[in-house]
Amino acid sequence: MADPGNRERGLRAAISNPRVSEKAKQRDREILEQEFGEQVETSPSTTHSSDTKKASTEESIPEKSSSFRASQTYGRRKTRSSSSGDLETSAPSASMSSTVDDSSIDGKDRGNVVRGLKAAITNPHVSEKAKERDRKKLQEMGEQVE
Known part of the structure; x- marks a missing residue:
């Protein structure tokens, strides 16, 4: 017991x-x-x-907006504005992605991308249209498609 x-x-x-x-x-x-x-x-x-009850409930539930804002800035770089000192969000530039080594795609590990695409192709819950798109991406990456 x-x-x-x-x-x-x-x-x-x-x-x-x-x-x-x-x-x-x-x-x-x-x-x-x-x-x-x-x-x-x-x-x-x-x-x-x-x-x-209302006050205790409000204190215990975190706001969704803060996590939502964080997800909106994914893939963007924060820089300081020279005049105001405020943070600004800018999209990644083409020069940034060209400095990344060949083993990454848009800042993502190439191996993980390949594994994810192959997993989607074998997943029975993925539509045939999506599987075809993933097969095409794998071929463009030079990977062998089953």
């Missing part, structure tokens, strides 16, 4: 978790009282006030 200490810690964690329903928290409080003889006070984050 599981360690009683682990069960107790799990119940306490659920009670303090803002994403757990009040019904589940109440059940966990009752279990703690019955099995472990402990009284757990209702914390401000577990009260029935809609304002408190």
Whole structure:
């Protein structure tokens, strides 16, 4: 059987978790009282006030916009503006890609690109149209296509 200490810690964690329903928290409080003889006070984050619930939920959920902005700048270089000192985002220049050695494609490892294309060709969930496009890319790269 599981360690009683682990069960107790799990119940306490659920009670303090803002994403757990009040019904589940109440059940966990009752279990703690019955099995472990402990009284757990209702914390401000577990009260029935809609304002408190809203505030605790807002604090615990990270904003999606920050990760979305990071993905929008993928493949771009950040440079400092000479006049304002602010960061500017610019697309990679052709000269940057020409300085990269022959083992990379658009900054990606050539071997990984080849493996990915071959994996897509053998994947039953990939459409025939996409498989044909990948076969063509492999031929252009000088790779043997099955």
